[in-house]
Amino acid sequence: MVSNGIATARERLSREVLAGGALDLADREGIEAVTIRRLAQEHQVTPMALYWHFTDKDAVLDGIAERIYASVVLPEPSNGPWDDQLREVLLALLAAIRPHPLAADLLAPRVMKSEAGLVLAERVIGMLRGAGFSAPHASQTASFLLCSIITLVTSEPGKHSALTGEAQEQDDRGKRARLASLSPKLFPNLLESTPYFLACDDEDEYFARGMDFLVEGTRGIRPL
Secondary structure, three states, X not given: OOOHHHHHHHXXXXXXXXXXXXXXXXXXXXXXXXXXXXXXXXXXXOHHHHOOOOOOHHHHHHHHHHHHHHOOOOOOOOOOOHHHHHHHHHHHHHHHHOOOOOOHHHOHHHHHHOHHHHHHHHHHHHHHHHOOOOHHHHHHXXXXXXXXXXXXXHOOOOOOOOOOHHHHHHXXXXXXXXXXXXOOOOOHHHHHOXXXXXXXXXXXXXXXXXXXXXXXXXXXXXXX
């Protein structure tokens, strides 16, 4: 028999609420911090109360990915050029992933595990098929684009570490020291680029260039 406390927790904690809490935790401390026990503590319930929705940590991670995919606001289909439509869809995906860099690596292997992920994949593959890509090349290109958007977010210089305060400052000092120790004769270009490895001075330009790279690259490999 289920205790009244667990029954009440079930009523109060929906799958959506728990997935949102797990995502908030991942945003603050990284995926490693997300466990059934920690999530239960965050919601002031026993771990048993969470098993009604999530059987283990992997199921919680599925829930986080599902929540991010569900936040993608896809543009309405149009009769515009396929590459313009592709850019709009990729921008919508980027807007959904960008606030969650510490959880972004969950997305690629879980795109087929939620309705929202399936809708996104169908939309992108459909556009690529309409542009002349074969079925295998469309699916491969769609997968490449998703992984590239994720990498664009997770690799933004100077961002998205779970470290905070003195730990982050110490890590930054270590990176600067390693780069500064390079030989100017052997690595002049790396030394010149040191500031740009450590910080992004214009985030909008960084993401715009990345998006141009992806769309122009896709256009460039389109079958003639």
